[in-house]
Amino acid sequence: MAASAIIVRLQSETFDPGAESNAFLSGTEAAGAAVTFTGLVRSTPDNPILSMTLEHYPALAQSQLEKISKQAFERFSLIKLTTIHRYGTLAPGEPIVQVMTLAGHRKAAFEGAQFLMDYLKTGAPFWKKERSATGENWVAAKTADDSAKERWE
Amino acid sequence: MAASAIIVRLQSETFDPGAESNAFLSGTEAAGAAVTFTGLVRSTPDNPILSMTLEHYPALAQSQLEKISKQAFERFSLIKLTTIHRYGTLAPGEPIVQVMTLAGHRKAAFEGAQFLMDYLKTGAPFWKKERSATGENWVAAKTADDSAKERWE
Amino acid sequence: MKILYFAWLRERLNRNDEEVNPPQQVKTVAQLMDWLSENDEAFEMAFSDRSLIKTALDEEIVEHDTELGNAGTLAFFPPMTGG
Amino acid sequence: MKILYFAWLRERLNRNDEEVNPPQQVKTVAQLMDWLSENDEAFEMAFSDRSLIKTALDEEIVEHDTELGNAGTLAFFPPMTGG
Numbered sequence: 001m002a003a004s005a006i007i008v009r010l011q012s013e014t015f016d017p018g019a020e021s022n023a024f025l026s027g028t029e030a031a032g033a034a035v036t037f038t039g040l041v042r043s044t045p046d047n048p049i050l051s052m053t054l055e056h057y058p059a060l061a062q063s064q065l066e067k068i069s070k071q072a073f074e075r076f077s078l079i080k081l082t083t084i085h086r087y088g089t090l091a092p093g094e095p096i097v098q099v100m101t102l103a104g105h106r107k108a109a110f111e112g113a114q115f116l117m118d119y120l121k122t123g124a125p126f127w128k129k130e131r132s133a134t135g136e137n138w139v140a141a142k143t144a145d146d147s148a149k150e151r152w153e
Numbered sequence: 154m155a156a157s158a159i160i161v162r163l164q165s166e167t168f169d170p171g172a173e174s175n176a177f178l179s180g181t182e183a184a185g186a187a188v189t190f191t192g193l194v195r196s197t198p199d200n201p202i203l204s205m206t207l208e209h210y211p212a213l214a215q216s217q218l219e220k221i222s223k224q225a226f227e228r229f230s231l232i233k234l235t236t237i238h239r240y241g242t243l244a245p246g247e248p249i250v251q252v253m254t255l256a257g258h259r260k261a262a263f264e265g266a267q268f269l270m271d272y273l274k275t276g277a278p279f280w281k282k283e284r285s286a287t288g289e290n291w292v293a294a295k296t297a298d299d300s301a302k303e304r305w306e
Numbered sequence: 307m308k309i310l311y312f313a314w315l316r317e318r319l320n321r322n323d324e325e326v327n328p329p330q331q332v333k334t335v336a337q338l339m340d341w342l343s344e345n346d347e348a349f350e351m352a353f354s355d356r357s358l359i360k361t362a363l364d365e366e367i368v369e370h371d372t373e374l375g376n377a378g379t380l381a382f383f384p385p386m387t388g389g
Numbered sequence: 390m391k392i393l394y395f396a397w398l399r400e401r402l403n404r405n406d407e408e409v410n411p412p413q414q415v416k417t418v419a420q421l422m423d424w425l426s427e428n429d430e431a432f433e434m435a436f437s438d439r440s441l442i443k444t445a446l447d448e449e450i451v452e453h454d455t456e457l458g459n460a461g462t463l464a465f466f467p468p469m470t471g472g
Contacts, residue, residue, distance in 0.1 A: 018174040029245045036189040040184055110270075125445070270389050278312070
C-alpha cells in the first residue's frame with residue numbers, strides 16, 4: 001500500500017498498451033484482478049479526423065493526475081495503480097490514456113479504473129482539438145461526463 | 154457488428170495478457186475505448202496456495218462462454234469482444250481468464266466487460282480447487298457473485 | 307441415459323459418469339435424484355442439500371423440476387465458479 | 390500577477406499569457422474577469438458565458454468567487470476534456 005504503488009506518467013511519446021499491461025502485471029501473486037482501460041483517438045465515417053491535438057496545462061495536469069489517482073487507489077483499496085496520459089498531436093488509433101488497476105477482486109479493479117476515468121474526463125486540464133479535412137475544432141465537454149462523475153459522490 | 158467480432162477461446166495453455174491486448178487493439182480506428190480484464194491465480198499470506206486446478210464441463214463451457222459473450226456484445230453495442238478462459242492446473246500469478254471489449258465510448262467498454270465477468274462467475278461450468286501446503290479444497294461459490302449478476306437484471 | 311458428475315460431486319460419488327436406466331415413473335431431474343438416493347447412501351449424502359446441486363440436460367442448464375424427456379445426458383455439479 | 394490562457398480562450402484572446410496589474414478593488418476571480426472585460430472587447434466576448442470559463446489559482450482549481458490574495462498565477466480555460 002506504499003505510495004510507490006501509484007505511478008503517474010504525463011508524456012508526449014506514444015506507448016505500447018500491451019507492454020505496459022505486462023509490466024504492470026508482473027510479480028503480483030496477491031492480486032486476483034487487473035483492469036486496463038485504454039482510450040484511443042477515434043475516427044469514424046461520420047466524423048473522420050486526420051489528427052487530434054491535446055493541449056494541456058503541465059503543472060496542473062501532473063498534480064491533478066496524481067490527486068485523482070491517489071483518490072482511486074485509496075477509495076478502492078487497490079494494490080497498484082498506473083495512469084499514463086499523453087499530450088501533443090496524435091493520429092487516429094493511437095492511445096491517448098491508459099489506466100491500470102490491480103486489486104484482490106474484480107469489483108475494486110473495475111470500479112477503481114472507472115472512477116479514475118470519470119474524474120479525469122472533467123478534472124484533468126487537457127483540451128482536445130480535432131483536425132479533419134474540413135478544418136479544426138475543439139471537442140466540447142460532455143454533460144454525460146459530468147453525470148458519470150456524479151455517480152461516485 | 155458481424156458475429157466474427159466475437160472470439161471465444163477455451164484452452165489449457167497459458168497466454169500472454171499484453172500480447173492478447175495488442176492483437177485485440179490493432180486496426181480499430183472507430184473505437185474510442187478498450188477494456189481488458191485479467192483474472193489471476195491469487196495467493197496471499199492469509200491463504201497461500203501452491204496451485205489452482207480448474208475443472209470444467211467442456212461442451213457446456215464452450216457454449217456458455219459463447220452465449221454470455223454474445224449477450225454482452227449485443228447489450229452494450231460493442232465493436233469487438235474476446236473471451237479467453239483456461240482450464241487445468243495453474244500456478245499463482247498465472248492468468249485464468251481475460252475479457253477484452255472495444256467500444257465507441259468508455260461506459261460501454263467497461264460495462265460490457267463487467268457484465269461478462271459477472272455472468273461467467275455463476276454461469277460458466279468451471280470449478281476451482283486450490284492446493285496448499287495443508288491440502289486441497291474446492292473454492293465455494295460466493296453469494297456476492299450472485300448479487301453482482303442481479304445488478305444487470 | 308448417461309449421467310456426468312463434476313467437482314466435489316464427482317469426488318464424493320467416486321465416478322466421472324455412468325449409464326442409468328431409471329423406471330418409467332421417474333420423469334423429472336428431482337425424481338431422478340430421489341431414485342438415485344433411494345438406492346445408494348452416497349447419493350443420499352451428496353444430494354442432501356439440493357440448493358448446492360446444479361444440473362444440465364443435454365448441455366443446457368436446467369432446474370430440478372425439468373422433465374428428462376428423451377435427453378441423452380444429464381450432468382450434476384456444484385454451483386459454478388467460473389471467471 | 391501572471392495570467393495563463395488555454396485552448397479556445399488562448400486562441401480567441403490571441404495570447405498564451407500576460408502580466409496584469411489590477412487595481413486594489415479587484416479582489417476575486419470574477420472581479421478580475423469584469424475588469425479585463427471593461428478594458429477589452431475580446432475579453433468581453435470570450436467571458437460572455439461564464440459557465441464555460443474554468444479557473445486555477447496557483448495551480449489549484451478554484452471557483453469564480455475565490456479571492457486572488459497574493460497568488461502569482463491565474464489560469465483561464467474552457468471545461469476540461471481529459472482522458
